[in-house]
Amino acid sequence: MLKFYYNKRSPMARRVWRGLLEKQIDFEPVVMNLNGDQMQPDYLELNPFHHVPVIVDNGFRIIESLAILDYLEAKYPVPALLPKEPTALAKVKMAQLVSSNELLPKAISLIFEDKDSPKYIQAQEHINNVFKFFTATLGKSLYFGGDTLSLADIVVGTDISLLVKSGFNLGDYPKLSDWYERLMQREVWQNTELNAEEFEQFKRVFTIIQRKKIKQASKL
Numbered sequence: 001m002l003k004f005y006y007n008k009r010s011p012m013a014r015r016v017w018r019g020l021l022e023k024q025i026d027f028e029p030v031v032m033n034l035n036g037d038q039m040q041p042d043y044l045e046l047n048p049f050h051h052v053p054v055i056v057d058n059g060f061r062i063i064e065s066l067a068i069l070d071y072l073e074a075k076y077p078v079p080a081l082l083p084k085e086p087t088a089l090a091k092v093k094m095a096q097l098v099s100s101n102e103l104l105p106k107a108i109s110l111i112f113e114d115k116d117s118p119k120y121i122q123a124q125e126h127i128n129n130v131f132k133f134f135t136a137t138l139g140k141s142l143y144f145g146g147d148t149l150s151l152a153d154i155v156v157g158t159d160i161s162l163l164v165k166s167g168f169n170l171g172d173y174p175k176l177s178d179w180y181e182r183l184m185q186r187e188v189w190q191n192t193e194l195n196a197e198e199f200e201q202f203k204r205v206f207t208i209i210q211r212k213k214i215k216q217a218s219k220l
């Protein structure tokens with residue numbers, strides 16, 4: 001059976017977890033505590049960058065959440081989470097990549113930086129641009145790829161939920177706000193969303209891992 005190495009608090013792992021559940025794929029969960037277990041030699045063989053998520057399917061190991069989602073789509077095509085029509089597919093891929101490359105790094109600044117700091121203010125401006133882009137990409141559709149759920153909704157929804165949990169109000173973006181509510185009504189999302197305490201744990205663990213990375217980099 002497919003093995004899924006994850007931690008519920010990790011947004012990258014939650015992307016894949018939601019993909020597995022939405023596609024109703026059977027899997028064996030392997031919970032990583034990220035308290036050093038990700039640095040053990042056995043795990044480093046699976047992922048030399050000591051990250052979750054990882055999946056191992058019939059002995060084939062895959063890292064990187066977006067690559068895993070694409071693999072799951074190709075291997076388990078029903079229900080389809082990628083549209084075939086070229087413009088719809090392009091919208092899905094753009095939204096996934098904008099979320100990963102433009103939204104997520106700035107979301108981290110918004111969650112962790114002081115509200116008056118230049119980094120926070122710059123992040124807020126950038127995120128407003130991202131939200132305008134998402135609104136335009138959604139257009140009149142219910143989801144990013146059309147009227148059914150896609151991989152973009154899984155990725156963007158999981159990333160945006162970090163901001164919503166930390167108090168960001170989507171009220172200035174009504175289409176995005178309606179889309180987010182639609183997602184959060186799904187059973188899979190209700191079963192996988194972090195509660196307030198788990199979100200605080202995520203912030204604590206994230207801070208510890210970042211400090212370790214800075215310490216290691218300063219030794220180089």
Ligand SMILES: N[C@@H](CCC(=O)N[C@@H](CS)C(=O)NCC(=O)O)C(=O)O
Nearest residue numbers: 010011012050051052053064065066
């Ligand atoms: N680009 C990777 C990033 C994965 C990642 O950053 N995972 C974090 C949790 S969200 C992690 O495992 N951190 C543990 C560590 O760095 O030691 C992906 O999309 O899968």
